[in-house]
Amino acid sequence: MIAYLKGEIVEILEDRVILEAGNIGYNLFMPMAGVDGVLRTGDETKIYTYLNVREDAMQLYGFLTKDDLNVFKLLLGVNGIGPKAALGVLSGLSADELRFAVLADDVKTISKAPGIGKKTAQKLILELKDKMSLQEAFDLKSEHVQESAGSLSDVSDIKKEAVEALTALGYSGADALRAVKHTEITEGMSVEDLLKQALKNMF
Secondary structure: OOOEEEEEEEEEOOOEEEEEEOOEEEEEEOOHHHHOOOOOOOOEEEEEEEEEEOOOOEEEEEEOOHHHHHHHHHHHOOOOOOHHHHHHHHHHOOHHHHHHHHHOOOHHHHOOOOOOOHHHHHHHHHHHHHHOOHHHHHHHHHHHHHHHHHHHHHHHHHHHHHHHHHHHOOOOHHHHHHHHHOOOOOOOOOHHHHHHHHHHOOO
């Protein structure tokens, strides 16, 4: 019904964002881990949406990329996973991380997501594995890395070096990327400084 909304971020709450578009304020439930540090109040942005209709409510779910929206829809196709659980998965894992976890039968990583236990993670892998391919996962990951590199401009090199250093230390690429992504880069920060801060974010 609504493919996307384009407007101004009015408020960022614990579980949703309020976006004003066409003089209407929309409540958009979003994977807030992906919103943190990306969206700010007053930003003009485009958010892809999914309308969930229930007997007692209509809820809009929002995503910063079409890929996140597509993965959300895939998750909804898994027996026993509703919008809240699907959002929980995308709050704990990026679309890229989820694809690699499914293809690698990585139950442990998926079950870290809020509201997803070991049995649900196993079911999720079983039902999604034939809908994903390793080639597609690598292609999309490469595409997203290039997009990130373009938006990082001056700080892209330092982040890249930090990720490479963390993977050399034995951390997985996904964990290294997540840790570096959640580290704030300040002016004059060296690779060593970034590494120290990123290591504090490893989990």
